[in-house]
Amino acid sequence: MDILTWTYILVGLSFTVYIGIAIWSRAGSTKEFYVAGGGVSPLANGMATAADWMSAASFISMAGLIAFAGYDGSVYLMGWTGGYVLLALLLAPYLRKFGKFTVPDFVGDRYYSNKARVVAVICALFISFTYVAGQMRGVGIVFSRYLEIEIEYGVLIGMAIVFFYAVLGGMKGITYTQVAQFCVLIFAYMVPAIFISMQLTGNPVPQLGLGGNLADGTPLLEKLDGVMTELGFAAYTAGRKGMGDMLMITLALMVGTAGLPHVIVRFFTVPKVKDARLSAGYALVFIAILYTTAPAVAAFGIYNAIQSTSNQNISELPAWVQNWQKTNLIQIQDKNGDGKVQYLANPETNELNIDKDIMVLASPEIAELPNWVVGLVAAGAMAAALSTAAGLLLVISTSVSRDLVKNFNPGISEKKELLIARIAAAGAVVLAGYFGVNPPGFVAEVVAFAFGLAAASFFPVIILGIFSTKINKEGAITGMIAGLVFTIGYILYFKFLHPELNSSAHWWWGISPEGIGSIGMLLNFACCYLVSLFTPAPPQQVQDLIQEIRIPKGAGKAQEH
C-alpha cells in the first residue's frame, strides 16, 4: 500500500478511538466536566499530563530546533522538563489540597479579592488562546502535508474532532482521550528514532546511540563537531548564546511550564495530595521518553541531512530529498552552477535550506522505513496537537463558565453552568479554528509570550500564596500587573515595534525576549513583597486557609461550592 492510503487508515483509526472514548466517558456533572470527578489514577493522570503538555511543537519542531542550535537547544530540553520539579515540589500538592477547579479560583480565594480573580482569568485566557492557535495550525499543516488536503479543511476536521470530545466529555473525556493520544504519539516518535539509531550507531536505544560510535569507530558527536566546523558553523556541542541568556531562557521556560494553567489543572483531577505528587513524577517520566530521544533525533537528522546532500550531485540526491523539495521544506539553489550542493554557514554561498520540521517529518523516509511508519508519524503529530488543544480549550471554557459567570451569579443551577461551559468550549473551538486558518503572522513569536506571561504572572503569586502568610491582595494584584506589563512591553518592543534592534547589543542585561519572563517573575515577587509590607495583612480566615492547604490530611475530592 502507498503512503497516502496508510496515512488515511492510521489517522482515521486513531480518530475513531478518540471519538469512541469521548462517547464512553461523557461528562454528566460540572465536577466531571471540570476535573473528571477528581477520580483519575496518578498513572493515567501522568500520561494525560504528558500528552497535554507535549504539543505539535514538541513533536514536530523541537528536534529540528535542537539540530540547528546544537548545545544551545538544551534550553528547551532543560526548561520544558525542569518545570515539573517546581510543579511537583512547590505547586501541585498544595493546589490539590486547596481542592477547587481552576487557577483563578485559587488566586481569588487566597487573595480574598474578585479583582485578583479577574486579573488571573485574563492571564489564563491570554496564555491559552496564544497557545491554542498554534495547535490548530499544527493540525492543519499535518493534514496538508500528509493527506494532501488544503490547510483550511485540515483545521476544520481537527476542530470537529476536538469539538466532539472536549464539548461532550469535558475533562473526563479529555483525560481518557489524552491517555490514548500519549500512546499513539510516543510510539510514533520512538519507532523511527530507534531504527535510525540502529542504522547509524548500531545501538537501538537512541539515548545511548547519541553517545555512541559511527560505523568507522569515531564517536557520532565528535564527527558532527568536525563536519559542522568544516562547513563554517560552530561546533555542535559548543554554545553560541551568552551564558547569562542561557540561564534566563532556561529559567523562564521552567517557571513558565510550572505556571501554565492547562498543566496545573491536571493535578486537580487526582483523588489525593500524595497522588498529585506521584502523578507529577509519572508525567515527567512519560515526557522524558520523548525529551531524551529528541536530542538524538536532532543529531542523527542533521548528520544524515549533511551527509546525503553536502557536495553531492544534485541529480543524484536521495529520494526523500526530492520528495520534500516539492513541499518547499527543502530548498536547493545551485548558486555557483557546479551541479553540486554546497551547505555552508555563509548565507551568500549556501545553496541548501532545510526547514527544522524535516528532522521528524522526514525521519521515516531517511531511514528507509516501510510506508506505514510514515502514516504513524502523521497520526502521532496529530495526537500531539489535538491533545494539547483540548486541554487548552477546557481552561478557556472553565474560565468563562466558572470564574466569570458562576462567580458573579452564584445562584445559577448546575445544569445551566454545564451548558454555559459547553457553549464556551464550542465558542473557543471556533475562535481557535479561525486563528488556525488565518494565523496572525507571528504564531512562532507568541509562544515566547505564553511562557513569559505564565512565568511573570501566575508562578510568583501562587508560590507566595502557599509559602507566605504575609502577602496580601494589594501585593498580589500589583505583582501580577507589574510582571505582565513589563514582560509584554519588553517582548512587544523587540519583537513587533523594533525588530531591527532585537540583538544582544540592545537587550537589557543581554537578556533576549525569550528569557525576559525571568525578570518579569522577579519583578512580580518584589512587588508582592514590598506592597504587602505597607498594606494590611490578610484576614484571619485566609491565614487559616493557608495553614489548611499545607497539610495533606483531609483533601477529599475536589469540592463543589
Next chain:
Amino acid sequence: MNENQARMSAYWKRNLKTLVVLLLIWFLVSFGCGILFVDFLNQFKIGGYPLGFWFAQQGSIYGFIGLIFVYVVRMNKLDREFGVNED
C-alpha cells in the same frame, strides 16, 4: 500556640528543609552542570558524550525524575510520621 499547632509548624519546617535540599540539587544538575560549569565538564567524557553536553541534554532530565521520586518517598514518610497522611 497549642500542641497541635506546634506539631504542624514542626511538620512545615521539615517540609521546607526537604524542599531546600532538593531544589539545590535541581539547580546543580541543570543550571550548574548544564550551563555554568559546562566548559569545565566538557573536558571529561561519558561514552561518546562530552560530560557537560550530556548533563545539558540528558543528565539533567534524569536528575529531575530522580528528584521528584525522592520527594514523593520522603514526603509520604514525613506525612505518616506526623499523622497527616490521608489513609
